[in-house]
Amino acid sequence: MAETRLPDTFQDWFSRRGWSPHPHQIDMLQRADAPALLLIAPTGGGKTMAGFLPTLVDLADGEHDGLHTLYVSPLKALAADIKRNLRTPVDEMGLDIRIEDRTGDTSNTAKKRQRADPPHILLTTPESLALLTSYEDAPRMFNGLKRVIVDEIHALAESKRGDQLMLTLSRLQGMCPDLRRVGLSATVDKPEEIAALLARHPDPCPILMADPGPDPDIAMLTTEDAPPWSGGGAAYAIPAVLEQVKRHKTTLIFHNTRAQAEIFFHNLWLANDDGLPIGIHHGSLDRTQREKVEAAMVRGELRAIVCTGSLDLGIDWGDVDLVIQIGAPKNVKRLVQRIGRANHRYNAPSKALLVPANRFEVIECVAALQAVKAHDLDGETRASGPRDVLCQHILLTACAGPFDADALYVEVTSVGAYTTLTRVEFDRCLDFVATGGYALKAYDRYQRLMQRADGLWQLRDPRGALRIRMNAGTIQDTDTLKVRYQRSRGGAPLGEIEEGFAASLTPGDTFLMGGKVVRFESMREMTVEVSRNATRKPKIATFMGTKFATSTQLSQRILRMFQQQRWPELPPHTADWLALQRDVSQLPQPGRLLIESFPHDGRNHVCVYGFAGRNAQQTLGLLLTKRMEEQGLAPMGFVSTDYATLIWGLDAVTDPAPLLDRDRLHQGLDTWLAGNSLMRKSFRAVATISGLLDRNVIGQRRTGRQTSFSSSILYDTLMKYDPGHLLLDITREEAMRGLVDFARIDEMLERVGDRIDHVTLDRVTPLAAPLFLEVGKVSVPGSADERLLAEETAALMAEAGLGGS
């Protein structure tokens, strides 16, 4: 048992600061010997100090040699921030503790030195840590490691990054059997699920709950102008937002996507007559630009920062007294976590304002406010550990040296998410990594891993390790290109844009980058060169911001709200809009399914208001377009939100009921799934993570276009000749889990029965309009392509005077 009382040095330091330790900080110290421990605390609750206190106390005597504590966070910026925040108490207490960070941004020299001479406390990310354990000298570097702190574990738990991290921890645990694990989490709906993820199975993992503090002071921003019918810019709210910025010390202005943040920042500056110092911060900006903004904020020089999720996680940037959320929060839990950003002082309510960007979002905001008041957090159950991540883990393990398959299997099944992994499943992953795992045994001569005479597995060619490391990681970034000023103008880096957007640019086009209007000049070696140009209206850069799905629970609240006769809680403009929808068409009702058909912009549309959640609506789009293709309606694509799926195509749907026949939907699910672009998309991610496709080729970065092309052909070839292949199994599993969610469609169809309300109109309805602006449109190949090609080529021939061929 560790000391239950704070040592004098620490007690004195707290007193000098006029602070006293929080009860949960002392609790953490008392339980420092627990093999695993999860702390749930609101932001501003001294969570970081609670995590590090046992480490600092342990290191205070100056006797520990080498690495003592690993700190892992999902964001590079967070690691840098924690380093700064830890430095202060350590220096003020005069402790001799070395603290360093290690991320993708760390220099190679520093990285090498860290491996030879590790600091006491190393702050890192899941990807950097996975790489560290893949070196042959890993056991030496981690020798003596006592604790690992996983910060913002609730965020990691939502993605494959969390799975990779836990697999890496199982490796570390093998090297350091006494390693103790600490998880720090914001408020979540199911803490026990996170605890099960963190602990080595079957170790117990006690959960400490800190005082959640007072309820936040949260409201919807009222403006003189009504929000627009659609769009995500919230430009109408600029004067009101500026007014709020003036009234507060520091305001964080959150956006759901990077593109929206850029546009808003641009508009904010155009209206900023007082010249208030306002900065912008998002993940696509160049690191030096981000650091400049971060430093200015820490110095208290900025009155506001326009930002996205890159500032979302527990970063303490100083005296924020207001959080403004632009666009509807998609998830109540995330909203609560964001609000925690404001007023980092414990026991003072956080202040936040929601700014709906359009009228549908007014409804979402009101529903979210009701949910926050009711402490009604939402969450989804986590599925078992993904096997593509396991394949990568096996590869990285092999990089560190020969391994025993039996021992590795035991180690892997000690990871919470992989406890149910069977030996057969494990062996299939191993076989895939070694030989490709094909029914046709083509690569016996060129195995990637081979089994030695002593039974251990090792890389056939040790030089392969470099390639494996370069492809490590589970984040599927959209492929991006760097943007910099022309060399003649200094060549300063600005940030990144998506490759697809870059491909659409022609010299002279302008776009927004870091709040500046820049002019596209040329492409040079995968770099977009631009010049300054403020004269033209910018095109809009398309960034793939992380897109969160609105939770089911919010959807259900909205559906219930629709049933009211009047909507006194909504602003008049939004209430009028719902009334108009009721007038022109109708509002969706619980237990019934509303379907609208209407033409728009040369295509026929059908909108299905299933309220089944984004994933299920997505699947519905997939299944319905397949059925429409069979009926010769030539569907072209669809887009889904949590409430509805909008499908467009060449012909109109006149009778939707047969399309929704439950038995037929069931029967066809498998074959329908196979040919769909969502599956291809899932396959591409699975093939990259599992190591079939290279993310990076040594010396040259492969462009996304080539990858996209070949992964699609690979998928088709596997489907045709090896349908039982492991990667197809994983792809199917991912799709059913992530993109499909068929159970909810089924449930919806059962609930609805034959109560389908089909309305045919001659134009877009008020409720359908926002769907046209949704990103994430899914293209459906098929007869529409043949028809469009015939039409267009004939027109081009006629134009060239060559018609009639």
Place this chain on the structure above:
Amino acid sequence: MLGQDFSLAGARLTALGTGALWWAEKRLLCVSDLHLGKSERIARNGGAHLPPYETRDTLIRLENDLMRTGAATVICLGDSFDDLGAARGLPDEDRLWINRLQAGRRWVWIEGNHDPGPVDLGGSHLAELPLPPLTFRHIARPGRSGEVSGHYHPKVRVQTRLRGISRPAFLFDSDRVILPAYGTFTGGLRSSDEALAGLMRPEAMAIVTGQTPRILPMPRG
């Protein structure tokens, strides 16, 4: 209709939707850039283990085209194998399959940059084949006429009123036709690329592959 007809140096040719070229008068089928054995070569060089089915897939498509045209002569226009090692490393099963396809037909392997030497498979091996009024070679030579070549893996992007569609394509003008790649694991080069745009005459046409081949002025943008 078998495909899209066009004339080159007085010869009446047909572009098939599969990417093969049919010369009915000579009962001759020409395919280019099969890249057989590509996945084997990548694995041999320490690369990824791609699904080893592309040779099978390519041969199935070739067999279908031979059946439906009843071709008497087959010209493989170079880069038939991903490298000479891939030709040597071809599994026996695929070798026998090719022998079967060759039976009763004249078969010509034109050399490509990937397979510059002879391979130990039936048929004749030639650097190029003059068959007046046409000449078959792997890489186009500026200034020649009546030329049938491959090498570039041309594809075109057609901007329709509702979306852009990108597919492998034949490119032809009064001097030459360039065939799309026939092999399964092959990428493509846009017709707007300098290498192709510079080679083809301003009035060049493209024939897009697919279920029904479609002809259009060669896109240059």
